[in-house]
Amino acid sequence: MIVDFFGRTPFFNEATVSKTNEQTPANSADETTLNPNSHQGMEARVRQAVARLFSPEIAKVAELENLGGHASLRIYWRVTLPATDPDTGQLLDPARGEFTRMAMVLPMSGDPFASDEGTSEGDAAITELPFINMQRYLRKIDLPVGDIDRVDMDLGVLLLEDLGQQTFEDRILAVGGDEDAFMGLYREAIDLLIDFQLAVLNSAGDRALTEDCIGFGRKFDRGLLRWELDHYLEWGLDARLSGDEAARVDARRADLSAAFDTIVDALLAAPQTLVLRDYQSRNLMYKDGWQLIDFQDALMGSCVYDLVALLRDSYIELRGDQVDALLGYYIAQGARAELPWCADEDAVVSTFHLQTVQRKLKDAGRFINIDRVKGDPSFLPYYDASIRYVFEALSKCSVGEELSEILADIEPSWPRG
Numbered sequence: 481m482i483v484d485f486f487g488r489t490p491f492f493n494e495a496t497v498s499k500t501n502e503q504t505p506a507n508s509a510d511e512t513t514l515n516p517n518s519h520q521g522m523e524a525r526v527r528q529a530v531a532r533l534f535s536p537e538i539a540k541v542a543e544l545e546n547l548g549g550h551a552s553l554r555i556y557w558r559v560t561l562p563a564t565d566p567d568t569g570q571l572l573d574p575a576r577g578e579f580t581r582m583a584m585v586l587p588m589s590g591d592p593f594a595s596d597e598g599t600s601e602g603d604a605a606i607t608e609l610p611f612i613n614m615q616r617y618l619r620k621i622d623l624p625v626g627d628i629d630r631v632d633m634d635l636g637v638l639l640l641e642d643l644g645q646q647t648f649e650d651r652i653l654a655v656g657g658d659e660d661a662f663m664g665l666y667r668e669a670i671d672l673l674i675d676f677q678l679a680v681l682n683s684a685g686d687r688a689l690t691e692d693c694i695g696f697g698r699k700f701d702r703g704l705l706r707w708e709l710d711h712y713l714e715w716g717l718d719a720r721l722s723g724d725e726a727a728r729v730d731a732r733r734a735d736l737s738a739a740f741d742t743i744v745d746a747l748l749a750a751p752q753t754l755v756l757r758d759y760q761s762r763n764l765m766y767k768d769g770w771q772l773i774d775f776q777d778a779l780m781g782s783c784v785y786d787l788v789a790l791l792r793d794s795y796i797e798l799r800g801d802q803v804d805a806l807l808g809y810y811i812a813q814g815a816r817a818e819l820p821w822c823a824d825e826d827a828v829v830s831t832f833h834l835q836t837v838q839r840k841l842k843d844a845g846r847f848i849n850i851d852r853v854k855g856d857p858s859f860l861p862y863y864d865a866s867i868r869y870v871f872e873a874l875s876k877c878s879v880g881e882e883l884s885e886i887l888a889d890i891e892p893s894w895p896r897g
Contacts, residue, residue, distance in 0.1 A: 522585045542559050557583040581642055626643050644765060666790070672764075676786075705744045716841070753782075756786050758774050784831050791803050811829075841866070847863050
């Protein structure tokens with residue numbers, strides 16, 4: 481039996497989608513027999529939510545497009561509304577004058593608060609869907625996030641403002657070889673990151689605001705940082721290698737663990753702030769300026785975590801000189817904005833490279849995990865790029881020599897020559 485997202489009365493049998501609202505469109509697929517997580521089951525749920533926000537007749541004729549979830553537990557659907565109300569023939573006048581919505585569809589089994597990301601043992605108890613909680617906080621500190629038009633927890637559907645189809649990645653790919661345009665876009669993303677970090681600092685004095693925000697009750701503690709590094713060991717190495725390669729991993733396991741502890745110690749000693757956790761090219765949308773998405777896993781972490789996510793993106797591989805220039809831009813602009821950690825340039829640079837090692841080893845392990853566990857090999861092409869990022873970062877770390885030597889011995893994708 482499943483309970484709803486606030487632990488209230490059960491709403492859906494795991495094997496079926498039932499008609500829970502009298503406004504359910506009459507021409508929906510047979511909801512009494514559908515698996516709620518199947519394509520048809522999700523479509524039925526989305527149409528029920530649209531019926532509640534608009535009308536059953538509008539829900540019947542609305543066009544739905546399944547956009548998938550990119551290995552996420554959440555699946556997204558684009559809803560296109562008709563220009564006129566089928567019942568009255570009158571022109572629709574939807575919110576913001578927009579005829580599309582984005583439906584976030586949650587899984588109807590297991591833990592409704594489950595995340596694709598790891599969590600720490602000391603995290604605050606979750607009593608509200610993190611996406612809703614974080615959207616409210618970000619809106620209150622004047623960060624650009626889309627509207628939430630309707631929440632139907634019994635259906636597991638949120639109807640959101642449609643932020644369009646143009647991601648930061650799309651804009652970057654569109655500039656081709658125009659270096660000035662390329663770097664200009666990254667400076668825009670860094671400016672938004674600085675705005676976010678400054679707004680977080682300025683909100684610190686508002687106790688009610690910060691206590692309401694789930695992100696401040698979660699953190700990258702020692703256990704979570706080590707769990708992510710061990711995720712690479714478990715999936716990037718142990719699950720992938722056999723024979724002599726696996727034997728070499730076993731021989732260096734204790735050395736690797738000690739090197740991981742050194743990195744974790746340094747990251748825990750760095751200045752901490754609220755981080756969005758996945759501030760990268762596919763999670764920035766352009767609609768009248770840059771808009772943040774995928775912020776539900778926000779937590780406390782190192783001051784450069786989001787900068788690493790942006791500049792050491794799995795999907796767009798920046799050259800080393802580009803990374804150095806943009807890191808310098810962040811430090812200079814952050815200092816002007818009076819971000820306290822930007823007063824120590826050397827510390828920011830050092831932490832950036834250490835955080836790159838931790839983040840990209842985790843990513844490498846995750847890509848194998850997604851392939852082996854979820855049957856999705858689409859992230860495998862990004863494995864080698866993640867390892868190259870680690871190689872480059874360790875070459876610039878004061879504590880990187882030992883880990884670099886270990887990985888050169890046990891990681892088949894380690895750059896050679």
